[in-house]
Amino acid sequence: VTCCQLSFFHGTKNIIENLNCEFQRGEINFLIGPNGAGKSTLAWIIARLLSPSDGDILIDGERLHEFDADTWREGIGWVAQDTRVSAGTIRQNLLFGTGDRKDNELLLACQNAGLMPFLNARNGLDTNVGYEGQKMSGGERRRLAIARVLITNPRILILDEPLTHLDAEGGVELCELLASLSSEHLVIVITHDRTWINDTGCIVELSKSRRNDV
Numbered sequence: 001v002t003c004c005q006l007s008f009f010h011g012t013k014n015i016i017e018n019l020n021c022e023f024q025r026g027e028i029n030f031l032i033g034p035n036g037a038g039k040s041t042l043a044w045i046i047a048r049l050l051s052p053s054d055g056d057i058l059i060d061g062e063r064l065h066e067f068d069a070d071t072w073r074e075g076i077g078w079v080a081q082d083t084r085v086s087a088g089t090i091r092q093n094l095l096f097g098t099g100d101r102k103d104n105e106l107l108l109a110c111q112n113a114g115l116m117p118f119l120n121a122r123n124g125l126d127t128n129v130g131y132e133g134q135k136m137s138g139g140e141r142r143r144l145a146i147a148r149v150l151i152t153n154p155r156i157l158i159l160d161e162p163l164t165h166l167d168a169e170g171g172v173e174l175c176e177l178l179a180s181l182s183s184e185h186l187v188i189v190i191t192h193d194r195t196w197i198n199d200t201g202c203i204v205e206l207s208k209s210r211r212n213d214v
Helices: 039-046 069-074 090-095 103-112 116-120 138-150 168-181
Strands: 002-010 013-022 028-032 054-059 076-079 156-160 186-191 201-205 210-213
Touching: 002 039, 013 039, 028 039, 028 168, 039 156, 039 186, 069 076, 076 138, 090 103, 090 138, 103 116, 103 138, 138 156, 138 168, 156 168, 168 186
Parallel strands: 028 186, 028 201, 076 156, 156 186
Antiparallel strands: 002 013, 002 054, 201 210
């Protein structure tokens, strides 16, 4: 995904101006900047939930607006900052919004999201997570949210502040998971916190409108 002289204006306010950057598979792409810098706006443009005011986004050299919008959006897996877990079982949470799926599909998504140790120590897909996932840690809830979007095998995985409220161990484990997922999916992490950025990823910093390798 390549942004070429990308701009987005809201009224008279320049949210993003003349941005040139590139997101690649094989590494975590950290989208950083202070609040209001346009991090979520850029993610929405990539997901075709917004259209840029000027400039282009290229997908493997082809212009994004030439792709069918609905088909493109189906290939986006979005993990929101507010990870919502419903009362019930792991299976019920995974099936929410993903349609009918076989258990082997659910288990594969859990394996890829690193959730199998949690399932194996309990009752598998029938494990009850409690009200709003109270029987799970913050990291386990994030992994469940990631597993849910992996069921659809998205082309692009966008995570909004996924490391918030995680302790040091949980943060390291989640970064290792995302790095492993980046071989099959383009992984974009929206964050304002540089704590977890390491040599496994790159930075797109909107405040300076440039891409820096880390």
